[in-house]
Amino acid sequence: MYKAPYELFNNQYGVRLSYIVSDVDKRNAESVALFSYSAYKLRSHRNQGFRIKEGRGLGNEALINFSKLPVQEQNVLIEKWGDPAKTTKHHQFKDFITPDAAALSFFSAYRLADGRSLPKEVILNYTTHASILNACHIIISNNSARRKAMGGVKANIWGKLAECVFNLDKKEFGHSLPPNYRRLQEKFRKYKKEGYTALIHRGFCNDNSRKVTVDVERLILSLYIAQNKPYVGDVSNDYLRFLAGDIDIFDFQTGEVFDRNQFCENGQPITLSEATVWNYINEPGNRIIVDKFRSDSLTFNSTHRPHHHRHAPNYSFSKISMDDRDLPRKMPNGNRVKAYYAYDITSGCVIGVAYSQTKDKALFIDCMRNMFHFLDRNGYGMPMQVEVEHHLVNTFKEDLMQAGVIFPFVRWCNPGNSQEKWAETGNRIKKYGYEKRYQDGIGRFYSRLEANKTKSEKIFDAQNNNYKEKTYSYQVLTADDKEIIEKYNNALHPNQKKYKGLTRAEVLAMYVNPELAQVDRALLLRYIGNVATTSIRRSQYVQVQYAKYSLPDPKVMLRLLPNNYEVKAYYLPNEFGETDSVYLYQNEVFICRCEKISAYNTANAEWSEEDPLSYSKQAHYVTKFDSMVKQKKAGLSRLKVVENTNYYAQGEVEVSLESALQPNERFDLPEDYHYEDYNRMNAINAL
Structure with missing residues (x-):
């Protein structure tokens, strides 16, 4: 902690011993080296009142009575640190100013209403205010501290504190506390009541204080997003011409005409340099908005719009x-x-x-x-x-x-x-x-x-x-x-x-995903396959692209609609243009998968390795067909229908007499319709 060379003790101005001795092991770095430590001991013994305070105890330092020093030595001290009568209180007040780490942490974490943090210089300024007001609190509440800093006098304490605060070196203690003791006292009381928040200026980040600036900013940005994508220089020129009355500007969507009187402050137009206009446009928040108008969607998205951060899957075919x-x-x-x-x-x-x-x-x-x-x-x-x-x-x-x-x-x-x-x-x-x-x-x-x-x-x-x-x-x-x-x-x-x-x-x-499902070819080919309309022939096959494909089982015939043999065959040729199988649908319902029929050589002497297998498959299908017919046939019986002569009605039969139909005029024969005409009509009908 900084210690001033002067200290007021029992209403006497004293000089700290380390600031005037010349001994290397006892002197302060800023000592004026007026005499040695041994000379100090000798003077203290010979001159009563030369030492007003002994340096006993940890942190205590002997004080030499300023008035007991020769005039030459006093002048050296005054030239170095000033007249103690004028500067002692100020120097001693500095002794109580210590950095407030809690204040620094509070103001660094503080967020304004718009989400921004306080500027660095503002944080330092508010932290200094807290440190100075803390020093005031120590001096007021502690008798020993008050006696040390102010000579123990309590009268007009705030006037003396305000003077000390005002005389602080602005380079060392950059603050803006009020010099008036009443305002300083009011600030102190509010600080003790509300804490660090009381030090934040109420007008900081207030939109009302920026109303004119907001209007100017809105006009500049609106000029910049014109369809012809103007340069910054053109925007600056149009703004100045608008202020001068050379041009009028209006919003063609709302019809609002901009009033140039709104762009004045204290009766004078708010003129801006081209560099200031450039700064307005290129503020990060404004740049996003103007680029939304001036750029295409691809450029805007790749430049400004946030995006998702992803990593690749662990297994192939997961996506x-x-x-x-x-x-x-x-x-x-x-x-x-x-x-x-x-x-x-x-x-x-x-x-x-x-x-x-x-x-x-x-x-x-x-x-x-x-x-x-x-x-x-x-x-x-x-x-x-x-x-x-x-x-x-x-x-x-x-x-x-x-x-x-x-x-x-x-x-x-x-x-x-x-x-x-x-x-x-x-x-x-x-x-x-x-x-x-x-x-x-x-x-x-x-x-x-x-x-x-x-x-x-x-x-x-x-x-x-x-x-x-x-x-x-x-x-x-x-x-x-x-x-x-x-x-x-x-x-x-x-x-x-x-x-x-x-x-x-x-x-x-x-790295294939172990959870993959097998491909449903029947369903997939319905969407991506070729389709041909065909009919099931001989309860065995369909013909697609001049090739025959066999039903998997004769019982497939039982799945067809009544009297309807027509089906749709979906197929997908491989990379060589060959189709090994087709998938049959009827009325959007899957029927079966049909494999290609492989014909065998009718001459056994020329059979290859595939011919016996082809013969076996076809023979097996015919056998299954015969078995199905035989089974269905066994379930039927040969029946004979005879008249039931022993049937009698269980109740009396009620006979109802219906009136004879009256002749219809449309079909009544005309009176001149003769028998010869009737015979002629019969002859024609007989033909």
Whole structure:
């Protein structure tokens, strides 16, 4: 704690011994070194009253009577620290000012009504106020402290305290406490009653004090969000012209006309420099709002809008992500090939792909078919969840892509939020990590990075908008992309810390989710398969695409509707264009799965290894059919119908007489209708 060189003791001004002795082990760093410690001892012995206080006890220091020092030595002290009669109280008051850690903690944690914290300089200022008022409290409440600081006099104590507070060094104690003793006393009483909160100015962060500023800010921001996206300099110029009366500004939505008198303070217009306008616009809170008007949704979302933080699943096929893209290189007609990918998020593998020259729902269905072939070929189950966008897939929202139909969970990504779909990340990695490495012309002409910027050579013709650009056929582009997918899937997984030494394809195969359900082919093919209307023939087979497919059992005939042999056959050719089985539906109800009939050679001498099996299957089916017919036949009996002659009515028969029908005028023969006419009509009818 700081100790002043002077101290008032028993109404006498004393100088602390350490500030005047020259001995290294006893002097203060700021000592004026008037004499040695031994000289002090000698003077104290010879001169009565030279020492007004002995330095006995811990923390106590001997005081030398200022008035007993020679004039030369007094002048040295006055030149160094001032006249003790004028400065002693001030210096001694400083002795009681100690940093208030609790106040610093309180003001640092304090939050204003708008959620902001106090500025650093305000926190330090309020903490200093608390420390000074704490010192006032010690001096007032403690007689010993008051005697030490004020000479023990209690009269006019607040006047003396106010003088001490006012004379504090502003560089050392930056405060704004009132110099008037009444105001200081009032501040102290409020502080003792309310605590640290009393030191916070009531007008701090008050919107009323910023009303003019808010109006100016609103006008500047409104000018900045104009449709033509003006520069800051244009906004500043328009604001000054508005104040000068050169232009009027109104809100075309509400019709409100801005009153330039609202932009005055003390009768003078509030003029702003261009730098101030720039500061208003680029305050973080304001920048968010103006960018909402001036930027497209993609730019705004990627710059300002908060996003979710996620991590990849632990098992493959727990979630897949699907999205479309245009292949970077063009075809001769100037268009790009449309591609649709299905990614496994855990491994990053492409597990389904389709290509087309048009972006339509058929492209999505083709990708689903390709993915299903991949799953079926490798014996994987159906993925647990899929994330898709609304653009192409919305058509299937109520059937194929409804949660619980094919996929247990379906995530519909929000439109325009590309970062939500992992497939966007997969597309970027595939494009700039592999396509760029193995293909030419990959990048964008407007890319900032030189390595990703494509070259273009302008053709100066009548249109003045054509460029030389290498093109590729549809077949070449799709073949190149399939090759890239093969390289991409078999490259090392990017998370080598977790999957050390494993490729994406190996992670896909080794970390399959054990809870995967098997693919319901009958249900899946109803949505993504081809369909043909056919009929069941000879209680045995259906014909689809010129091939015959056998019923699994003759009893399937019992599931058909009465007198209706027509069914719909759903099928999905494999990558070689072959169809091994079809799935029959009648009236949207699944009937059975039919496998392809393998015909056997009629000549036994030419039989191959497959012919006996084919013969056995067909013979077994015929046997089952005969057995079914025999069983059903045994349940029936040959019956003969005879008249029951012993039947008598149990009660009397009531005979009711009905009146004869009256002739209808429509059918009455005319009077001139002769017998010859009747014979002629009979002859005609006989023909």
